[in-house]
Amino acid sequence: MAARRNLRGLLSTADVGAVNRGRLLQSLIDDGPASRAELGRRVNVPRASIGVIVSGLLADGILQEDEPVPPADGIGKPARPLWFTRTALLSGAVAVSRCCVEIAVVAAGGDVLARRAVAVDTDRGPDRLDQEVLRAAADVLGPFRDRLCGIGLSAPALCSPTEREVVACLPAPGLVGTRLPELLEQLFGVPTLLEQDVRAIALGEKWFGLGRGRRDFAALQFDVGVGGGIMLDGHLWGAHARYTMQLGHTCVDVDGDRCKCGLTGCWETVASLRWLRRAAAVAGIPGGRTTSPARLHRRAAAGDAAAAAVLDRYGDQLAIGIGNLVQLLSLDLFVLHGAVVGAGPDFLAALRAKVLARVMPELATGVELVYSRLDQDSVLLGAAAVVLTRYLGAAA
Numbered sequence: 009m010a011a012r013r014n015l016r017g018l019l020s021t022a023d024v025g026a027v028n029r030g031r032l033l034q035s036l037i038d039d040g041p042a043s044r045a046e047l048g049r050r051v052n053v054p055r056a057s058i059g060v061i062v063s064g065l066l067a068d069g070i071l072q073e074d075e076p077v078p079p080a081d082g083i084g085k086p087a088r089p090l091w092f093t094r095t096a097l098l099s100g101a102v103a104v105s106r107c108c109v110e111i112a113v114v115a116a117g118g119d120v121l122a123r124r125a126v127a128v129d130t131d132r133g134p135d136r137l138d139q140e141v142l143r144a145a146a147d148v149l150g151p152f153r154d155r156l157c158g159i160g161l162s163a164p165a166l167c168s169p170t171e172r173e174v175v176a177c178l179p180a181p182g183l184v185g186t187r188l189p190e191l192l193e194q195l196f197g198v199p200t201l202l203e204q205d206v207r208a209i210a211l212g213e214k215w216f217g218l219g220r221g222r223r224d225f226a227a228l229q230f231d232v233g234v235g236g237g238i239m240l241d242g243h244l245w246g247a248h249a250r251y252t253m254q255l256g257h258t259c260v261d262v263d264g265d266r267c268k269c270g271l272t273g274c275w276e277t278v279a280s281l282r283w284l285r286r287a288a289a290v291a292g293i294p295g296g297r298t299t300s301p302a303r304l305h306r307r308a309a310a311g312d313a314a315a316a317a318v319l320d321r322y323g324d325q326l327a328i329g330i331g332n333l334v335q336l337l338s339l340d341l342f343v344l345h346g347a348v349v350g351a352g353p354d355f356l357a358a359l360r361a362k363v364l365a366r367v368m369p370e371l372a373t374g375v376e377l378v379y380s381r382l383d384q385d386s387v388l389l390g391a392a393a394v395v396l397t398r399y400l401g402a403a404a
């Protein structure tokens with residue numbers, strides 16, 4: 009039922025059916041389980057038409073009817089909400105990072121049916137890395153080979169998703185020149201899509217996380233690296249751009265330090281764990297060189313003024329870039345990922361105040377900052393969301 013939208017021509021009858029199915033499933037993912045009547049209201053289609061589409065999705069094992077729920081007003085028949093079966097629309101997710109590849113099989117409802125993490129050596133060039141990843145992928149995805157809609161491959165890299173090419177990768181240079189997209193496609197016989205990890209995370213938040221039902225938001229990662237993906241009007245911003253954006257390497261300090269990317273004053277030079285650890289070490293905080301926002305938070309809560317000061321400065325430096333995004337795109341939801349999540353609720357409240365202090369009052373209204381709840385699964389779920397987005401022809 010792959011819905012391939014040909015933007016230059018009319019849709020065939022089969023295409024229309026696939027697009028309608030895709031819209032209905034997108035509505036479920038956006039706004040949660042719903043009865044046929046509720047779905048009809050959401051997508052503005054008569055109940056009889058919804059019934060035909062839903063019958064097909066039930067017969068195909070994509071949706072199931074859950075236990076009846078009495079109507080809120082107590083009048084009328086209890087409705088049976090529709091939701092995905094535990095094995096609906098399986099995606100393969102392959103997430104390569106500096107020293108590890110995580111592989112999973114993810115269903116459309118967000119259930120992870122199989123997973124494995126394997127250490128890989130990203131310093132020995134793409135050929136060796138490709139073989140290591142393929143071996144691990146065969147183990148995890150192999151048993152699901154005939155049921156996968158596609159495979160999402162994520163990398164912490166500057167990519168060309170349309171050319172399926174890793175162009176530059178500071179954390180794992182051995183990924184440049186990888187042939188994994190075509191090799192995975194050959195091995196499993198399904199489309200394989202390459203995406204930058206932080207942009208995949210944004211799609212993951214839309215399908216499975218706090219971005220569900222929201223059309224405009226940014227998912228921002230503050231960890232060893234700094235980056236983000238932006239959803240605008242329900243679409244991943246830059247989906248058809250030549251290259252993935254490099255938010256962590258936008259300049260926030262004209263006299264700033266040289267960054268590992270070769271530029272100076274990048275946001276990453278002042279908002280990464282590397283900055284935090286250096287600042288903690290300079291402040292004489294025990295274990296500063298390997299510290300984290302979580303550890304500094306605990307020290308600050310116990311009365312360590314130096315730890316509180318480092319966290320406060322860290323917040324100032326995160327707020328510069330987030331404030332710039334508010335000014336640039338008028339975004340009002342920022343979902344934070346990475347080690348920053350350990351900094352605790354007080355840090356988040358202070359960070360929001362710092363952001364609001366950096367934006368014009370009109371744009372400050374309603375700005376929310378939240379910690380992601382997808383935790384360690386955010387990249388894997390993001391890679392699966394890349395597949396679902398393309399497969400259903402949704403928000404692409």
Ligand SMILES: [Zn+2]
Pocket residue numbers: 256257258267268269270271272274276
């Ligand atoms: Zn840089």
